[in-house]
Amino acid sequence: MPRRSLYKSVWRDISTHKMQFLGITIMIALGAGALGTFIPSYYNLSRTYDTTYENLGLADFRVTTVLQTEKIPVDKVDEIMQDLMTEYPIASYEYRVVYEMTALENTTEGINLIAIRAIGLNVTGGRHPTVNDLALFNGRWFVDSDRWNDSESFNEYVALADTKLATFHNLTPNSRINVLVEGDVNKTTEVRLIGDVGTAEYLWLAASWQDLMPSSRRFGLLFMPMSSMQHMLSWSNNEVNDVCVLMEPGTPISMRDQLMNEMEKRFASAGISIMPAIPREDEPSYAGLQLDLEGFVEMVVVFPAFILMIAIFSTYVTMSRLVAAQRQEVGITMALGYSRKDIYKKYLSYGLIVGAVGGIIGVIIGEIFTRWFINVYLGMLVVPFRYYGFYPDIIALNLVVSLTICLLGCYIPARSSAKLIPAVAMRDDPASVVMGRVTLVERAIKRITGYEPRVRTKIILRNLFRNRRRTISTIIGLMLSFVLICSTAGMDDSFGATMNAITVREGWNLQVQYIDFKMGNAVNEDINIINSWPEVDLAYRGITFSTVLTSNYTDSEIILQIRVQDPENAIHDFQFGSTGGEFNDTGIVITKGTAKQLRVGLGEKIIIMHPRFNITSLIPLRYSFQMVNSSVVVTGISQETTSLVCWMSYAMAEQLIGQGGLEANTIYIKLKDPSVDSINAVKQKVYLHIKSVRSALSPADISRDMGEYMETLRLFLLVLIGFSVALAGSIVLTTSIINVLERRREVATILTLGSSHRRVEISFFAENIVILVTAIILGIPMSFESLTEMAASFSNDFLEFVVAIGPTTIWISIAIIFVATVLVQWFFVRGFRRMDLAQETKRRTVG
């Protein structure tokens, strides 16, 4: 039976309390908007990556030589691969030349080196690679005349740059780059750009596992015709060092792994020294992006859930107050003959209306934000193929969630309204039955100081304790608002602290990395040169190389960077903390994150994969490398934030790699005066006087690089902060309105007695300041707790975020919440000036 009159009042109530319902609607819209943004964004990102991988034929695995200078004969590759193609579902393969070099850049501060990974591709006849293809963004694709040939017409090297490098350094078609093939700044080779390209292989621009997040400021890719690359390196056109393989779609991973093993065996038996085959998931770019998506998944769930929980709470508070205010109306309605079910349904219908409106707005917000977020995020990554899908199932889910949330928020108030006894409800004027009490605070003040506050102060104190549920709900509302703002803004501080924690423990001021390992005394000669410079205090040798750690306690594999250093030089300030341990010649030091992943403790053994050096001929000197696994003892567990590194001593490394093995590929420099000027001066000298340098980085450079990488995370953070501020505003709006509206009769009475508006306003603000201060005091530790959860979702196998909220962030959060509260209250409290005192003093109200 329709109850039109009953439901008519629902609309009128919503209209009367429009600001309160607006607040809840905004919250629902934000929650639904967050769901509608993050879930489709996740799907779109995931499908965009897959589309790009598919369209550009991302290799399923890759085989490469241990040293870049080692070569694989093309005819041998063809022979092995043609044979394997009869046994395995190989769709295609490409051989390439991949070579690390540098490019010289002249800046206002002097010269700068950009690490360049040059990749030579088979583009004969203008063909595109069938594996790891490129998508042209600007300029043109290669033509045959771009390839080196013996004819006199060939007079320049041409290349395509990756778009990130081109954008960062303002490189356009016909720009020229001077590359250092031999690592000597005095011997440069000019390369002309013909355009820029996007790549699936480097969708996430990662140089290596030890250099996961290089800035385009110092790392980039150049793609050249293979014959030109071979000519530039003085290789024959039968020599390559990298083979990429693409399997037929749907090939099981086990079969791919089997093929990888088989290839390793065939290459080894052909006398070709190669690294273990690198599957797609172990490529740093692919893995980095996957981890990014995994972090996103946690936020997809956590953040909207948080908003929607707040929405339930606010709906509950608002509806509770509405029901309390309408007791008499409920009583009359029931007395007229409406059933409890009618009343129950009436109050649930508020939830349905708000949920539907909020859900629809949320869906619209989600659509807008998803488009914006995907465009900006993928724009930063430079993704050639974008996927943007329409997800009706998510829209439906969003609406169902919004309605459910609102119905949950209305459930208890609706049930309590239906339980009212008509006679009691009609008789009661709740304001008159509010039991006053002398607060404990007052009694304590009086007992301790003998001071009895004035009545106007007592009103403030007693109002705080008068309706505890209201006060507590207001405090919780404001606290949640504060926590939201403070913890999301605190992520930025955490980024900074994390970056700082990575570099602060380093004792060096400049880290010089060679393009490749340097043999014999070459490194010592370089160290002697560097030590002779007046700015330098000491220069140390070091080795950094990628490795894979495993243990007997878990199937986890960790790819990380080993830093080989001399224990006596104390370049790194180890923090062993309560776990104890030391850095010595008998084992390896790992970080707590690595220990956790491998489930190992101090004194236990882990398995490390490393190169083994073999001298095959002394005159002339010939050597080879073989990747082997060895067991080493964990001598220390360091409290680092990153899991990307571990440390061992030179003695230990030589024991593993072999006597007379690698000298070093890194030099650490400690300066007498670690000022920016001094660092820059030494950096210039390194570039000018030390050969084969890939990069010279200060801790500040590394922090800046990470800062640039963090920009992608910051974008995400910006969205979160935007949602948080809007949500905080809605919470403040809803809770403040309730507080103001419920006190209109009292305020009218005090004004009628002759109190000035100003005095009433001050009293009101004083009361709310106490509530606000309480909320902030409780909110600060809660913010740290919330930030810990958020940081955990951003943390991954490589990096554990440090939880830090700076004083500035706390003050800014306080200022935002304070201004929001004061503004909302000012808006409503100013309404007291227009209040009809005669009418308001007769208002039946809740206490």
Next chain:
Amino acid sequence: MNWAVVTEMVLIETRSLCKTYQMGKVVVHALRDVSFQVEQSEFVVILGPSGSGKTTLLNLIGGMDIPTSGKIIFGGNEMTTKTEELVEHRRNNIGFIFQFLNLLPTLTAVENVELALELTGALTEDGKRDFSKKAIHQRALELMERVGLGDRVNHFPAELSGGEQQRVSIARALAKDPPLIVGDEPTGSLDFKTGVEVLKELLRLRKEEGRSVLLVTHNREIAKIADTVIELSDGRVREIKEGERRTPDELRW
């Protein structure tokens, strides 16, 4: 305006008072050309059915609203429409007694009285105002004694009966020592017996303290205690007549 100014025999004079409200597209004439006088120590009842304009009239005199046209002369001075001056008027000249009592539930009986005293200060014997906490508290206790609630001072409103609450309300109205006490249906929410007690208290204020009382009611029986009855109908003064000056005990309603 302050206390010292009220020295005229005629405390209130209204001249051609009009009040209209705009209710959407409809103009409601709440008061039309209302003129009358209230002398000092006079007990006046404004009588009329619901919607006759009596509460509107009380609000204008009480300084809670401003007239559309016409004048109100209070203590010889014309009331202004300035907000701050109206606050002063309510604070210094008017003691309000509300239909729904309107005591602050979080304050004890004596604190409710002190609330009003903190606005004006306690009147001393030499006619000055003392704003000290001690003087305010002392004066509040005296007022509580005067309304017969000397033993209930520390009770909260919820612990008092309706009649006791209304007596606290009267004590609060007296706290400012105003020349005029106004009551909008002050017995409206009370039972007969309690209502009679409240009326006795109001009559005592007029007789013993010489205060003017302006009472709004729709109850013709209550109007019988007045010195003067102003009867309103449809926003106009229908009749101004001398009251019967009966005692509250003689009333039945």
